[in-house]
Amino acid sequence: MxxxxxxxxxxxxxxxxxxxxxxxxxxxxxxxxxxxxxxxxxxxxxxxxxxxxxxxxxxxxxxxxxxxxxxxxxxxxxxxxxxxxxxxxxxxxxxxxxxxxxxxxxxxxxxxxxxxxYEFVERHLEISPVGITPMYHDEGYLFLDAYPGKETQVYLYRITVFENTYEKYRGINTQLLQTVRRGLAQTHENLKVQLLRERRALPNPATFAVVSRIPVPLEHSLLPIAKRSLVKFVTNLAA
Structure with a gap:
């Protein structure tokens, strides 16, 4: 633009x-x-x-x-x-x-x-833990489901904290690992089990699913808002 x-x-x-x-x-x-x-x-x-x-x-x-x-x-x-x-x-x-x-x-x-x-899109996102959530939430997997697509974007996420004289800021970095076709047999829970088998670096990762209930562009709206929503969700868990 x-x-x-x-x-x-x-x-x-x-x-x-x-x-x-x-x-x-x-x-x-x-x-x-x-x-x-x-x-x-x-x-x-x-x-x-x-x-x-x-x-x-x-x-x-x-x-x-x-x-x-x-x-x-x-x-x-x-x-x-x-x-x-x-x-x-x-x-x-x-x-x-x-x-x-x-x-x-x-x-x-x-x-x-x-x-x-932004608030309209955020209100139509549902975020929830997948499986048992460990005490450490600042690194793990983010499952992102767009609407009305039938795919799950699987990201590795890492939350970092920045400080200045007055306050702390939380930032989040994501790395796209794969795109998985959703279906009756491929639930978020099954997908997490599959990742645990394939990726041994994170033996007990925090995993969260963010599901959009409205159609919005992935890169220009859904992903950045999902990332900020995840940071808020994880911050509340740690409070």
Whole structure:
């Protein structure tokens, strides 16, 4: 889909009509993605851009943590220097502020639409343990059933914890192992037994099944939402 550069506010021609055109084209493309129930990566990009706008609006400065991981510290520092020159230019800053006033409510509305779609998909996911669940939940298997397909995607998952000064974050990595045709004889329990026989590295793995009750794209919605749902589920088990 059409993307918006990380530094769209400050790069190129700083003109309200030009930036308005850029923004409206981007938001139109984002809404078209949502119309196809495709949430990622567009929703995370929208949230990043919206947070960036709010930081600039409230503090008239850029904050490195609001940017995606793909921008390096060195690139950010160059961008910050450019932005500082803009802040010192009253006329240019007025243009930036006008763009922000126009863009912020539009971002807010579009992000809200994406979050509403996310919650709709999440409500139609069923997550449950497969077999006996061990005490250690941060590594194991994820069985993902799309709707109305007749296949189970089998993933190896690993949950990791990141900490900063204020709080802990949980992330999850997945690796697709195989795709299995479902049937009366191939239940989730039977599939787990089969994996135990074939893969000795995890003798007693935590295993969870996530089943979608509505049709949504696997890579752009179902898998990322299933992963986040699993992290929340496992966190509650450990509480």
């Amino acid at each position: 059409k993307t918006l550069p990380v530094n769209w506010l400050t790069e190129g021609l700083i003109d309200f009509e030009y930036k308005k055109y850029m923004l409206l084209a981007y938001l139109k493309a984002a809404k078209e993605e949502f119309g196809q129930h495709r949430l990622y990566p567009v929703l995370s990009d929208l949230i990043m851009h919206y947070r960036h706008l709010l930081q600039v609006k409230e503090h008239k400065q850029l904050v490195y943590e609001t940017f995606p991981q793909r921008i390096s510290r060195a690139d950010f520092e160059k961008l910050e220097l450019v932005y500082q020159k803009i802040v010192e230019d009253d006329e240019t800053m007025q243009q930036i502020e006008e763009i922000i006033r126009f863009a912020a409510p539009l971002f807010n509305q579009t992000v809200a639409s994406g979050q509403e779609l």
